[in-house]
Amino acid sequence: MEEYKELIGKVISKVIAKENRLIFTFEDGSWCKFYHKQECCECVLIDDICGDLEDLIGSPLIIAECNTNEGNTDKLSYTWTFYKFATQRGYVDVKWYGTSNGYYSEKVNYKYYANDFYRYEC
Numbered sequence: 001m002e003e004y005k006e007l008i009g010k011v012i013s014k015v016i017a018k019e020n021r022l023i024f025t026f027e028d029g030s031w032c033k034f035y036h037k038q039e040c041c042e043c044v045l046i047d048d049i050c051g052d053l054e055d056l057i058g059s060p061l062i063i064a065e066c067n068t069n070e071g072n073t074d075k076l077s078y079t080w081t082f083y084k085f086a087t088q089r090g091y092v093d094v095k096w097y098g099t100s101n102g103y104y105s106e107k108v109n110y111k112y113y114a115n116d117f118y119r120y121e122c
Contacts, residue, residue, distance in 0.1 A: 002065065002067075003064065003065045004065065004066070004110070008060075010030065010060065011027040011028075011059065012025070012061065012087075013025050013027045014057070015054070015057060017049065019046055020035060020045050020046070021034065022034040022035070022046065024056075031112075032110065034108055035108070036105075040104060041103065042100030042101070044079075044107070047096060047097035048095040049092060049095075050092065051092035051093060055087065055090030056085055059087035061085060062086050064085055072102060076099055076101070077099065077100050078098065078099045078106065081095070081098070082094070083095075083108075
């Protein structure tokens with residue numbers, strides 16, 4: 001389990017969720033993004049969101065963690081990445097699903113910005 005300790009205690013002011021990125025803007029001006037930069041022969045997208053992302057807004061994050069599960073067949077590699085975010089108002093599980101021919105990355109990338117200079121760079 002991977003934890004995102006720099007996010008704990010931060011108060012989310014805005015959430016953007018698209019098929020291949022999740023962006024949190026925090027009240028202190030910092031922000032982060034979870035994303036996948038598409039290459040040739042792989043696909044990594046948000047597959048499901050369980051819970052209401054709006055429940056994360058306006059209250060400090062108390063949980064920010066990630067788990068992955070991988071597998072493959074003779075022609076396909078796949079990875080599920082599960083992010084759990086929680087505040088006192090509720091929690092949200094974001095499931096990403098990635099597939100490839102086994103040569104390309106199925107990883108969800110993460111970038112944290114301490115200020116808003118590069119806001120929403122994708």
